[in-house]
Amino acid sequence: MKLSESNSKFNTGDLLKELTAIDGISSDEKNIADKLMPYLDSVCDTVDKDTHGNLIGYINSKNDNAKTIILEAHMDRIGLMVTKICTDGRLKFTNIGGVDERILPLSEVTVLGKKHINGIIVPDDSNDASNNNKMESMQIETGLTEDEVKKSVKVGDYILINSEYTKLCNNIVSGGAFDNRAGIVSILKAVNQIDRNKLKYNIIILFSVQEELGLYGAYLAGKTIDADAAIVVDVTHGETNDTKDNTGVFPLGCGAVICRGPNLHYAYTKQLIDASEKNNIPYRIEVASGSSGTNAWALQTSSDGIPSMLISIPLRYMHTNVETLKIDDIDATANLLAVAAEGGVDI
Amino acid sequence: MIAELSTSFGVSGYEEETTQIIKSTLTELNINHYCDKMGNIIASEYKDSNRPTILVSCGIDEKGLIVTDITENGYLKFDTIGDIDVKSLISKRVKSKEINGIISLKAIHLLSKEERERKVKIDDLSIDIGAIDKKDAKKYVTEGDYFTFDVKYDTLGTSQIKGKALRRAVSVNVLLNTIKNKKFKDVNVIYVFAVQNEIAARGIKTYLNTMQKIDMAVVLDCVEANKENKTSLNKGPIIALSNNDTAISKSIIEDINGYDIRHQTAYVSDITAAEVFRGVKSDIPLITIGIPISQKQTPINNICINDVDNTERLLNRIAEEAKKSC
Numbered sequence: 001m002k003l004s005e006s007n008s009k010f011n012t013g014d015l016l017k018e019l020t021a022i023d024g025i026s027s028d029e030k031n032i033a034d035k036l037m038p039y040l041d042s043v044c045d046t047v048d049k050d051t052h053g054n055l056i057g058y059i060n061s062k063n064d065n066a067k068t069i070i071l072e073a074h075m076d077r078i079g080l081m082v083t084k085i086c087t088d089g090r091l092k093f094t095n096i097g098g099v100d101e102r103i104l105p106l107s108e109v110t111v112l113g114k115k116h117i118n119g120i121i122v123p124d125d126s127n128d129a130s131n132n133n134k135m136e137s138m139q140i141e142t143g144l145t146e147d148e149v150k151k152s153v154k155v156g157d158y159i160l161i162n163s164e165y166t167k168l169c170n171n172i173v174s175g176g177a178f179d180n181r182a183g184i185v186s187i188l189k190a191v192n193q194i195d196r197n198k199l200k201y202n203i204i205i206l207f208s209v210q211e212e213l214g215l216y217g218a219y220l221a222g223k224t225i226d227a228d229a230a231i232v233v234d235v236t237h238g239e240t241n242d243t244k245d246n247t248g249v250f251p252l253g254c255g256a257v258i259c260r261g262p263n264l265h266y267a268y269t270k271q272l273i274d275a276s277e278k279n280n281i282p283y284r285i286e287v288a289s290g291s292s293g294t295n296a297w298a299l300q301t302s303s304d305g306i307p308s309m310l311i312s313i314p315l316r317y318m319h320t321n322v323e324t325l326k327i328d329d330i331d332a333t334a335n336l337l338a339v340a341a342e343g344g345v346d347i
Numbered sequence: 348m349i350a351e352l353s354t355s356f357g358v359s360g361y362e363e364e365t366t367q368i369i370k371s372t373l374t375e376l377n378i379n380h381y382c383d384k385m386g387n388i389i390a391s392e393y394k395d396s397n398r399p400t401i402l403v404s405c406g407i408d409e410k411g412l413i414v415t416d417i418t419e420n421g422y423l424k425f426d427t428i429g430d431i432d433v434k435s436l437i438s439k440r441v442k443s444k445e446i447n448g449i450i451s452l453k454a455i456h457l458l459s460k461e462e463r464e465r466k467v468k469i470d471d472l473s474i475d476i477g478a479i480d481k482k483d484a485k486k487y488v489t490e491g492d493y494f495t496f497d498v499k500y501d502t503l504g505t506s507q508i509k510g511k512a513l514r515r516a517v518s519v520n521v522l523l524n525t526i527k528n529k530k531f532k533d534v535n536v537i538y539v540f541a542v543q544n545e546i547a548a549r550g551i552k553t554y555l556n557t558m559q560k561i562d563m564a565v566v567l568d569c570v571e572a573n574k575e576n577k578t579s580l581n582k583g584p585i586i587a588l589s590n591n592d593t594a595i596s597k598s599i600i601e602d603i604n605g606y607d608i609r610h611q612t613a614y615v616s617d618i619t620a621a622e623v624f625r626g627v628k629s630d631i632p633l634i635t636i637g638i639p640i641s642q643k644q645t646p647i648n649n650i651c652i653n654d655v656d657n658t659e660r661l662l663n664r665i666a667e668e669a670k671k672s673c
Contacts, residue, residue: 089504100455102467103438106645108509118501120509120649122642132466133434141641141649143504166440166447166497168477169487174440174449241422241473242453249457252477316475318454320438324475 010189012327012334013173017165019181023112025079025158026097026212029053032075036184036207043191044205054221057205059191067347068202070230070306071190071337072218072295073183074211077176078319080159082111089149091119091140093159097212101135103320108162109140113153117142163321171327172252178323180211182313183233186330190337200343201228211295218295222302229268229307229347231340232296233333236286236312238325248286250314252326255282256333257312263292263300265307268345272309272336275344281336282328286312307347311336348372348523349508349655352516353500356444358411358493359428359545362386365407365515369540372523385553388540392531399562399673400535403662404551404620405522406544406568409512410644412441412474412494421478422451423488426469429545433469435645440497441474446487448494451475496646506581506651513648514569515544517638521567521659530666534673537561541620544568548620555627562673563599563632565665567658568618569650570637576613580639580651583609584658587618587635591625595632599672603634608661609653611639632672636661 024032033055040047044057055075060066078097085091091111095101104121111117119140123133140159142149163176187205194203204227208217211234218232236259237243239251250257258272276283288310291297296308311333316324336344357365366388373380373390380390388407393400410429417423427433436450451473455463474494478484500510510516522538525531537558541550551566570585572578578585586600603610616622621635638658641649665672 098455100438102434102452102455105432106435106439106642106647108647118503120503120642120647132464141503141507143502143507143509143649145505148505164440164497166449168447168449168475170477170479170483172477174447174475237454237457240451240453240475241418241420242451242471243457246453246457316454317438317449317451318456320454322438322440322449324449324477 010192012185012189012330015185015188016178016182019184020163020165020175020177023160024075024077025160026076026210028158029076029209036075039188040205050221050224052217052220053209054217055207056221056225059203061199061202062197063200066200066202067228068204068226069341069347070204070206070225070227070299071187072206072208072230072299073187073233074180074217074295075184075207076209076212078212079161080109082153082155082157082159084155085146085149085153086139087146089142089144089146091142093140095135096158098319100319102132104135104138105133107321110160110162111153111157112160113157115152117144117152161321172324173327174322174324176321176323178315178325179235179318182235182325182330186233186313186333186337189331189334190341193334194338194341198342201341203341208295215295215298218298219302222299222306227306230299231309231311231337232294232299233311234294235315235318237318238314238316240316250284252314252316253328254284254314255329256336257284257286257314259286259288259292259310259312261288261292263288263290263296264310268307268309268347271345272340275339276336279339281339282332283336349516349520350500352519353510353512356495357407357409357512357515358495359408359543361493362408362542369407369519376527378526383554385550386542387550387554390526390538391536393535398534399670400537401531401669402537402539402561402564403522404539404541404566405518406620407515407519407540408542408545409495409515410545414488414490414492416490417481417484418473419481421480421484423448423474423476423484425474425494430644432644434467436472437467439646441494442497443488443492443494446476447497448474448476498647503649506653507649508652509647509649511646513650514640514643517650517655518567518569521655521662524659525662525666530663531669533670544620548623551620552623552627555624561631563669564624565662566618566620566624566633566635568620568637569640569643570615570617571643572639572641576615578611578613578639580641581653582611583654584661585615585637585639586610586612587615587621587637588612589614589621593632596634599632599634602668603665606664608664609657610661634665
C-alpha cells in the first residue's frame with residue numbers, strides 16, 4: 001500500500017493554520033462547521049448536519065455489504081463567556097470548557113458580540129500578588145465606555161482567546177485549538193489519500209460538537225448513527241521540560257499514539273498496532289484504565305454499542321493559546337487512519 | 348511611529364534596532380546627534396551661550412528575557428531583564444533575533460493539586476523553541492541571547508493603544524514630535540534618548556556624570572496608573588512629585604498646575620531616572636512627567652491615546668515657558 005504524501009491535496013500545516021483561525025467555541029460551532037462543509041462535500045457522497053450541529057459525512061465503499069467505520073474528531077474549542085458589563089467598560093467573564101486560568105492574565109481576546117471587539121485580560125488592581133490569578137479577579141479591558149460596549153456586546157456572548165499560528169523549529173508549530181482541529185486535519189488528510197478502489201469499509205466522518213463540555217455531541221450523534229466501529233482522533237499530552245515525573249506524556253515526533261484499555265476495543269486496537277508496524281507508521285502506546293477522556297468514551301456505549309479505537313496526536317500545553325505539536329505526528333495519524341479504512345483493521 | 352517603536356527589538360543592553368529608528372528620524376529632521384559610549388543618543392539644539400540650557404530625556408529600552416542556560420532536552424532557561432510579573436509570562440509568545448519561542452509550563456491537567464495552588468516561579472518556566480536537544484538548540488540560540496515579546500501593536504477600543512514596550516514607544520514618540528515641531532525655540536536644549544532605563548536608569552546616569560552645566564531638566568517616562576497613587580488612565584500626564592523637589596521645581600510645578608492642560612499629580616516612586624537625576628544633580632530644577640500606563644510590568648501594556656496627546660501638549664507648553672522658568 002502506497003502512502004505517498006503527494007496523494008494528498010493538503011499541506012498539513014496550511015490546513016491546520018486555516019482551521020485554527022476560525023472560532024467555534026463549544027455550542028457555537030457554526031463558523032467552523034461552515035468552514036469544514038466544503039472540505040466534506042469534496043470527499044463525501046452525502047453530508048448531513050444534525051440538529052445539534054454535528055457534521056456527518058458519508059463515503060460509500062464499492063464493496064456490497066461493506067461494514068461501516070466512523071472516523072471522529074470534535075470541532076469545538078474552549079473559550080470564555082461574558083458575565084457582566086462593568087460601568088468602566090470592562091467585562092467580567094467565565095469559562096466555557098477547561099480553560100487554564102494561569103495563562104489568562106494579559107492574554108488577548110476577541111469578544112464575539114454583534115460586532116467583534118478586542119480586549120486584554122487584566123488582573124484586578126487589588127489582586128493578591130502572592131497567589132496565581134483567579135478568573136474571578138480578572139477583567140477584560142476593552143478601551144471602550146460602557147455605552148460603547150453595550151452597542152456591540154451582550155451578557156452571554158462568547159469570547160475567543162486569541163492565538164497566532166507560529167512556526168518553531170523542526171516542523172513544530174504552536175497556536176490555539178490544535179485540540180482538536182489537528183484531529184480534523186488528520187481525518188481530512190486520510191480520506192483524501194485513500195484509494196477509493198481499495199476502500200474496504202463505508203466511512204462516516206463525524207465532526208462533533210460540545211466535546212469540551214462533556215462529550216455531548218458524540219453522545220447525541222452516536223444515538224442516530226449505525227456503525228460497526230469507530231476510530232476517534234484527539235490529542236494527548238506532549239512531553240515537555242517539566243514532565244519528567246508524569247506518565248502518559250509523549251515526545252513530539254513519536255507518531256500516532258494508540259490508546260489501550262477497556263474503553264477501547266481490545267482486538268481492533270491490537271490490529272491498529274499491527275497495521276502501524278506493518279506499514280512503518282511511527283506510533284506509541286498510551287493506556288487508559290477507565291475513561292480515555294475522549295469521545296471514544298461516548299461512542300463505545302452509544303445505542304447498541306460501537307466498538308471504538310482511539311488515536312491521539314501528542315500536544316504540549318493543552319488548553320492554552322500556544323498548544324504545540326509536530327506536523328509529522330498529524331501525518332502519521334492520517335496515514336494510520338487511511339490504512340485502517342482500506343482494511344488494515346478487520347472489523 | 349509609535350507602532351514601529353513598540354515592535355522594534357530593543358531590550359535593555361541590546362537596543363540597536365530601536366536606536367536605529369531614532370537616529371534615522373533625527374537625521375531626517377536634520378538635528379545634530381551622536382551616540383555616547385554607553386549607547387545613549389544625544390541630540391542638541393544649541394543656540395548661544397546667553398540662553399539657558401534645558402535637558403529633556405526619556406528611556407529607549409524595553410523589558411525582556413535573557414537566556415541563562417540551555418537544558419539537555421533543548422529548552423531555554425531564562426531570567427527577566429527589568430521587573431516583570433512572572434505570572435504574566437505563562438504561555439506568551441517570545442522571539443529572539445533568530446527564532447520564535449513560547450514560554451513553556453506543563454499543561455494544567457498534569458499538575459498535582461499542590462502544584463496547581465503554588466505560585467508560579469521563574470524557575471518553573473522555560474522557553475520552548477521546538478529544539479530536539481541542547482545541540483539542536485545551539486544552532487539557533489546561545490546563553491546570553493535576548494528575547495522580546497511577540498505582541499502586535501494596535502488600537503484597543505476607541506480610546507486606547509496596546510502593545511509591547513509602550514513605555515519607550517510613547518515617550519520616544521512624544522520627544523521626537525517635540526523636536527520635529529521645534530517647540531523649544533528660545534533656549535538651548537539637549538535631548539537624551541537613554542539606554543537601560545529599565546535597569547536602574549543606568550544610561551542617563553553615565554550621561555549626567557559628564558554633563559556640562561544645565562539650567563533645568565525634564566524627565567519623561569510612564570507611570571503605572573493605580574488606586575495606590577490615585578491615578579488613572581485618561582486623566583492626563585502625571586506630574587510626579589517628590590519629597591526632594593527643590594523650591595524652583597515646586598514653583599514650576601505650581602505654574603504647570605495653572606496651565607489649561609489636563610493632568611494629574613501624584614507622589615510616585617517608579618521613575619528611576621528622576622531618582623538618579625537627583626542623586627547626581629540635586630541642585631538642578633527637575634520636572635518629571637509620567638504618562639499613565641496600565642500593566643507596565645507585563646508583556647503587553649495599554650495606554651490612553653488622550654494621555655499621550657496631553658503629554659505632548661504639556662511638554663510643548665513647558666518648552667514655551669522654559670526661558671521664563673530658568
